[in-house]
Amino acid sequence: MGPMPPGKRPASPSAGPFTPLDFQLVLLRRMADHNADLVEDARHELGVSIADMREANKRWQAMARSPHARAAASRYRSVLGEPEAVLTRQVGDLACEARLWPVPLWPGLRFEVLLAPNGAVWNEWLIRAPGAEGPALRTLDDLTPWSCTVDEAAQAFPPVRPLQGSAPTRWGLAFTAPDGEGVRRECVAEFTWGLLQRVAVVGTPAGG
Known part of the structure; x- marks a missing residue:
């Protein structure tokens, strides 16, 4: 801030x-x-x-x-x-x-x-902001609250699946991302007004 x-x-x-x-x-x-x-x-x-x-x-x-x-x-x-x-x-x-x-x-x-x-x-x-440098998003550890926007998370961890939010100002994304040990995890990220609020790990992909 x-x-x-x-x-x-x-x-x-x-x-x-x-x-x-x-x-x-x-x-x-x-x-x-x-x-x-x-x-x-x-x-x-x-x-x-x-x-x-x-x-x-x-x-x-x-x-x-x-x-x-x-x-x-x-x-x-x-x-x-x-x-x-x-x-x-x-x-x-x-x-x-x-x-x-x-x-x-x-x-x-x-x-x-x-x-x-x-x-x-x-x-x-x-x-x-146009021209502003965004965060480096490589693993789940980088996805901290308020660290990134919807577009930034989507670009960092493709492919993503949009999810319906619980309110008009909320969005969700489902994707896979590596944890700190390099194991890929299935995740759900929740955003409010486009800003990341929290990420939940929901599983490990087959072969992950």
């Missing part, structure tokens, strides 16, 4: 506009189910309480579910401001727009919102 962003959570989190700091708390709230200790450290770094985190998540859910809610793409722009970068990503035959924002808690990452040609949000998750 990087240095604390300028300013801390004001005394009354429900007052005022929803800010980029609030959005970081939304990301952390989902990750707390798997990595409470890491979230606790991040919360202290941001200078916020558990109640602040819960309130931010409550406000985010209320904005998303309101009958008068903005479209998802507009909501992200209103909360996070203008994107740091706007890129074109090819998805099959379609040219899609990717909007990237910095996330101070993870300086090497960016929050990406991928838009379909009609403007609908197709995906929203954390990715490695």
Whole structure:
């Protein structure tokens, strides 16, 4: 995690506009189910309480579910401001727009919102910042919480099988990877907002 962003959570989190700091708390709230200790450290770094985190998540859910809610793409722009970068990503035959924002808690990452040609949000998750060096992923020991993104794990241990997540902001991958002794293991990795949360070893492939 990087240095604390300028300013801390004001005394009354429900007052005022929803800010980029609030959005970081939304990301952390989902990750707390798997990595409470890491979230606790991040919360202290941001200078916020558990109640602040819960309130931010409550406000985010209320904005998303309101009958008068903005479209998802507009909501992200209103909360996070203008994107740091706007890129074109090819998805099959379609040219899609990717909007990237910095996330101070993870300086090497960016929050990406991928838009379909009609403007609908197709995906929203954390990715490695363009030009930033990713982690060296060689064995299971390298797959520590918050160490890599979905794409990085998929590229390090092909072939992978996508798994349905337990919530809209969660993803899973099934693959094989060597342990510290070089024995290949069948694994399931779980991601929240695109960031690795945990890896479970589920078996050893035949002949592994």
